[in-house]
Amino acid sequence: MPAGDATGRRASDRGRYGRLTRERVLTAALGVVDAEGLSALSMRRLASELGVEAMSLYRYLPGKGALLDGLVEALYQEVEERLLPVAETLPHPGPAWRAGLQQLAHATYAVGLRHPEVVPLLATRMLSVPLARRPAAVLRMDERILRLLHEGGLDGAAATAAHRAVTAWLLGYLLVDLRAMVDAPEEPDPAFRLGLHRLPAQDFPRLRASAVSLAGQGGQAELSAGIDALLDRLAM
Numbered sequence: 408m409p410a411g412d413a414t415g416r417r418a419s420d421r422g423r424y425g426r427l428t429r430e431r432v433l434t435a436a437l438g439v440v441d442a443e444g445l446s447a448l449s450m451r452r453l454a455s456e457l458g459v460e461a462m463s464l465y466r467y468l469p470g471k472g473a474l475l476d477g478l479v480e481a482l483y484q485e486v487e488e489r490l491l492p493v494a495e496t497l498p499h500p501g502p503a504w505r506a507g508l509q510q511l512a513h514a515t516y517a518v519g520l521r522h523p524e525v526v527p528l529l530a531t532r533m534l535s536v537p538l539a540r541r542p543a544a545v546l547r548m549d550e551r552i553l554r555l556l557h558e559g560g561l562d563g564a565a566a567t568a569a570h571r572a573v574t575a576w577l578l579g580y581l582l583v584d585l586r587a588m589v590d591a592p593e594e595p596d597p598a599f600r601l602g603l604h605r606l607p608a609q610d611f612p613r614l615r616a617s618a619v620s621l622a623g624q625g626g627q628a629e630l631s632a633g634i635d636a637l638l639d640r641l642a643m
């Protein structure tokens with residue numbers, strides 16, 4: 408390859424934040440999604456954010472699917488960064504393995520609140536990406552859950568059922584807590600802000616009556632209560 412081509416190729420992946428790395432690309436992608444939503448993300452938009460040509464991104468992420476998987480990876484890596492040894496967590500009654508599962512759930516919830524636009528990918532990408540092809544950070548999270556369950560005396564079919572229940576509750580809780588509820592953000596009155604006038608009272612009486620409370624977030628207290636209830640049932 409001519410020297411000029413090599414120089415040009417090296418220069419093509421140097422943008423406004425310096426030379427590209429996969430981590431830098433994913434950080435920028437996460438920033439775009441946080442600010443503009445998932446529908447705004449494309450290789451062209453990401454390249455513009457980084458100040459490079461779109462083609463240079465394909466060395467790090469070979470397509471849109473890889474980019475979406477990378478967002479899931481980045482989110483789980485952020486969860487990992489929040490996980491401390493169980494002894495350093497906030498006090499939680501019960502054995503260390505249960506405290507570890509609570510810590511994991513709280514860390515995932517906190518990161519989900521920071522990146523709500525990415526949360527749906529935790530479900531949709533898992534539907535389309537086989538287990539062995541998922542990002543290592545995702546696999547490490549599953550491994551961590553299974554290890555904690557094993558430490559709690561659950562193995563085999565019991566551990567499988569517990570893993571399924573805990574991960575389903577955590578993901579479902581996040582999706583419900585982050586669902587879109589507000590119809591008119593500028594409205595000060597809760598009923599108009601939620602657009603309850605669009606719901607016929609005769610058809611949805613209970614939904615209209617509960618909408619204001621449903622629009623609130625359950626928070627970490629309800630998350631913990633659900634995890635405890637599951638583990639109480641599964642550890643019997």
